[in-house]
Amino acid sequence: xxxxxxxxxxxxxxxxxxxxxxxxxxxxxxxxxxxxxxxxxxxxxxxxxxxxxxxxxxxxxxxxxxxxxxxxxxxxxxxxxxxxxxxxxxxxxxxxxxxxxxxxxxxxxxxxxxxxxxxxxxxxxxxxxxxxxxxxxxxxxxxxxxxxxxxxxxxxxxxxxxxxxxxxxxxxxxxxxxxxxxxxxxxxxxxxxxxxxxxxxxxxxxxxxxxxxxxxxxxxxxxxxxxxxxxxxxxxxxxxxxxxxxxxxxxxxxxxxxxxxx
Amino acid sequence: xxxxxxxxxxxxxxxxxxxxxxxxxxxxxxxxxxxxxxxxxxxxxxxxxxxxxxxxxxxxxxxxxxxxxxxxxxxxxxxxxxxxxxxxxxxxxxxxxxxxxxxxxxxxxxxxxxxxxxxxxxxxxxxxxxxxxxxxxxxxxxxxxxxxxxxxxxxxxxxxxxxxxxxxxxxxxxxxxxxxxxxxxxxxxxxxxxxxxxxxxxxxxxxxxxxxxxxxxxxxxxxxxxxxxxxxxxxxxxxxxxxxxxxxxxxxxxxxxxxxxxxxxxxxxxxxxxxxxxxxxxxxxxxxxxxxxxxxxxxxxxxxxxxxxxxxxxxxxxxxxxxxxxxxxxxxxxxxxxxxxxxxxxxxxxxxxxxxxxxxxxxxxxxxxxxxxxxxxxxxxxxxxxxxxxxxxxxxxxxxxxxxxx
Numbered sequence: 181x182x183x184x185x186x187x188x189x190x191x192x193x194x195x196x197x198x199x200x201x202x203x204x205x206x207x208x209x210x211x212x213x214x215x216x217x218x219x220x221x222x223x224x225x226x227x228x229x230x231x232x233x234x235x236x237x238x239x240x241x242x243x244x245x246x247x248x249x250x251x252x253x254x255x256x257x258x259x260x261x262x263x264x265x266x267x268x269x270x271x272x273x274x275x276x277x278x279x280x281x282x283x284x285x286x287x288x289x290x291x292x293x294x295x296x297x298x299x300x301x302x303x304x305x306x307x308x309x310x311x312x313x314x315x316x317x318x319x320x321x322x323x324x325x326x327x328x329x330x331x332x333x334x335x336x337x338x339x340x341x342x343x344x345x346x347x348x349x350x351x352x353x354x355x356x357x358x359x360x361x362x363x364x365x366x367x368x369x370x371x372x373x374x375x376x377x378x379x380x381x382x383x384x385x386x387x388x389x390x391x392x393x394x395x396x397x398x399x400x401x402x403x404x405x406x407x408x409x410x411x412x413x414x415x416x417x418x419x420x421x422x423x424x425x426x427x428x429x430x431x432x433x434x435x436x437x438x439x440x441x442x
Numbered sequence: 443x444x445x446x447x448x449x450x451x452x453x454x455x456x457x458x459x460x461x462x463x464x465x466x467x468x469x470x471x472x473x474x475x476x477x478x479x480x481x482x483x484x485x486x487x488x489x490x491x492x493x494x495x496x497x498x499x500x501x502x503x504x505x506x507x508x509x510x511x512x513x514x515x516x517x518x519x520x521x522x523x524x525x526x527x528x529x530x531x532x533x534x535x536x537x538x539x540x541x542x543x544x545x546x547x548x549x550x551x552x553x554x555x556x557x558x559x560x561x562x563x564x565x566x567x568x569x570x571x572x573x574x575x576x577x578x579x580x581x582x583x584x585x586x587x588x589x590x591x592x593x594x595x596x597x598x599x600x601x602x603x604x605x606x607x608x609x610x611x612x613x614x615x616x617x618x619x620x621x622x623x624x625x626x627x628x629x630x631x632x633x634x635x636x637x638x639x640x641x642x643x644x645x646x647x648x649x650x651x652x653x654x655x656x657x658x659x660x661x662x663x664x665x666x667x668x669x670x671x672x673x674x675x676x677x678x679x680x681x682x683x684x685x686x687x688x689x690x691x692x693x694x695x696x697x698x699x700x701x702x703x704x705x706x707x708x709x710x711x712x713x714x715x716x717x718x719x720x721x722x723x724x725x726x727x728x729x730x731x732x733x734x735x736x737x738x739x740x741x742x743x744x745x746x747x748x749x750x751x752x753x754x755x756x757x758x759x760x761x762x763x764x765x766x767x768x769x770x771x772x773x774x775x776x777x778x779x780x781x782x783x784x785x786x787x788x789x790x791x792x793x794x795x796x797x798x799x800x801x802x803x804x805x806x807x808x809x810x811x812x813x814x815x816x817x818x819x820x821x822x823x824x825x826x827x828x829x830x831x832x833x834x835x836x837x838x839x840x841x842x843x844x845x846x847x848x
Contacts, residue, residue: 231636257638269633271626282626286638288619292647295618296610352638 182245183208184356184387185230185261190239190249192229199225201411202239207356212378212388214398216422217408218431223391224266226408227358230389231263232256244355258286260355264345264362266391272334276324279333279344280313283351316347319377339370346377350386357381359390363397375400395423407431446591451713452706453588457597457666459705460604464659465682466689466697467611468531468652474628474692475648478547481554482534484679485561486527486653490660491670492565494523495574498664504577512581523661524654530561531653532646540642558675565672575669582665600662607655608698615694620647628692677821684828690838699839703831704824711823717811723804727797 183206192200200222207213215223228234230241232253241249248256262283271279288309294302317324320343328336333344342362349357362378363371375397381388382401392398398405398419405422407415409431415422422428429437465487472480501515538557542550585592615621626634627644635641663678664670681704689700711719740760815823831839 233632233636252640253632253635254638254640257636262638263636265633269630271629271633273629274622274625278622278625282622282634282639283637285619285623285626290619292614292618292620295620296614348637 183242184211184244185389186242186245187226187230188240188242190226190229190236190241192225192234192236198411200229200236203408203411203413204239205406205413205416207387207389210382210385210387211403212382212390212401213404213406214390214392214402215406215408216392216395216398216428217414220410221408221431222411223408224360225411227263227360227391230256230356231261231358254286257352260352261358262349262352262354262356263358264342264349264360266360266364268341268345270333270341270344270348273332275330275332276317276336276344277310277313277329279348280316280351281309283348284309284313285352287352313351316350319350319380320347339366342366342374343377346374350381355387357386357388359388359392361391361393363392363394368396371397399423446589447714449589450591450593451709453593453597453601454713455706455709456702457600457705458709459685459702460601461659461662461666462678462682462685462705463698463701464604464607464655464662465678466685466701467608467694468656469683470686470689470692470694470697471624471648471652473686474694475624475631475645476539476543476550477692478539478550479554479683480534480539480649480652481551481679481683482538482557482561483652483656484675484682485558485565486531486534486675487656487660487663487678487682488565488670488672488675489530489561490523490527490653490657491664491674492569492574492660492672493526494519494657494661495576495664495670496569497522498576499574503579505580507579512579516581519661520658523657525657527653527657527660528650531649531656535646535649540645558679562673562675569672571672573669573671574664576664578668579665582668594666596666600666603658603662607658611651611655612694614651620644624648681821681824684824688828688831688838690840693838693840696838696840703839704827707827708820708824712815712817712820714814715811716807716813716815719815720804720807720811723800723807727800727804730800731797 185207187204187206189202189204190200191198191202203222203226205213215226217223225234229236229249232248232251232255235250239249240247243256243259243261246259248259248261251259271282274282288305290302290305317329323340323343324347333341336344342364346359346362349359359378363374366374371394378388378390378397378401390398390402402419405415405417405419406413407422407425407428409427414427414431415425417425465483468483468486469479472478472483497519498515501511501518503512503515507515534557538553539550542553582594582596584595586595586598587593613621615624623634623639623644624647626637626639627641631641634644659678660670663674682701685701685704686697687700688704689696689698
């Protein structure tokens, strides 16, 4: 069984700045990999490259052995990569339920004419979609129950918006789930809850690549950690290996601190 | 002003309003997804009317045609009036807008104006510059009695057909898969793409639907007025655009509400005598005074923080607002009551002038109660109403897409 995701020497620059520099790593089936690194180290650019928003200037990105570099974002999504956003990008004027249904867009097929006429197969599909969306929303017990599902997403609390982003990303049953800072801005209790949910996702068989600054969460869920700085991978391994790597300490705390710990 | 007059004017206003609405929906939907005004949309409407008219002429219908032939010709005209604009809208988006997407907003706008001019010239080249006229059909001149007035059947048909199309469109946007994709695209195109929505297809679909509606509008106008000129799309387009802005650009029910308000104002403005209109001016005066003297002060007093709230302070704020309701809003933000009081005299003067002006207009109208406004003032009235409404509600009657999308 090959890797779910494989980056081969991927580079991307904006103007003269190398945002991502010959980056290579893999994510294996049912694994949780975290990317850490200071701000501006190229983490989100990496996500944007994987999800098809940018095209890498060189190198290749493989999803289950098939190249997806340079494909349109919606095609990449169809092929099985779904994501959340660091700065929340819910469809805020649509309801909670509708946000999840939009997440299913690529796995449904209801044509215009058929849905206008409400043909039986469309109605069947719609029912199945709603049931599935309900199932996904039930993974967040008590958060999206009952009448809250028909409320617009803008009425949700900050933490619930983050949860809804995860729910929307799960709606298409992705082969690879990208989580961009899933606990950013949450309090410790909320972070802990999200961490438990991410563990639950692994039990359900999802493969996850995650960007996170909260080291407690990174330590709690990651099988493997990749550290980046200035677009380059500077360390990779278990949480303890990476956290004690002198280069990583230097990237976060400066050279003197790194020397002191060495 | 008698009841039968009111009925016939209302039906007339509703009819033109519905036609504006059919065109306005195209403007507002495209604005919703692309945040730009497709100025070529008016010409898409004209093309719809032209191809429908030429289909009727080609089949050769006239007052003596058999019902079967007439029905056939109408179905054919409807088909071309839908299909040709759809193709046109699709092609315009593909060649004139898509390559420019993501550029600064003025660029696609210029492209749209260019397309509009080019299409108008193309219509002249293909169909000639003389207006196209269809023969008088029994269908379009038939009338029924309603509350003792003769009403053209066609007017009722236009209202019914448009209402039906709007219900269908609402269902399409609210409940279908492509409708959800449209709404998602209009909120955040990049995020929609990363959620698996092919935004190019969604945008193309938006143009198809908008153009089809405009095409049907073209057919209805040709049937209703019997003729259409090559530049009709300019004024209809402008008015429909106005209607879309009036209702809140990007907002689908807004476009319909705006169009009906516009159609009604236009029709009422020139069809009734000044004595009737004067009551509207008086109502505006009373409403203005109420807002200025009661509503705004009350609202603002509610905004005073509790620790500063003494009866004397409240009273002084109320007084200040009664004199300067609009200027005062900004100044109170800074809690500069003294500054407020210093500007009040000049401002109160201006507001008073506004009220005196309205009262004078109303008085003039009552004196000349039996006179009417010349029909040529129709567009002027429409735009005056637009200006007044937008002065008080800058985002339109139902609000812009950003705050409330459907």
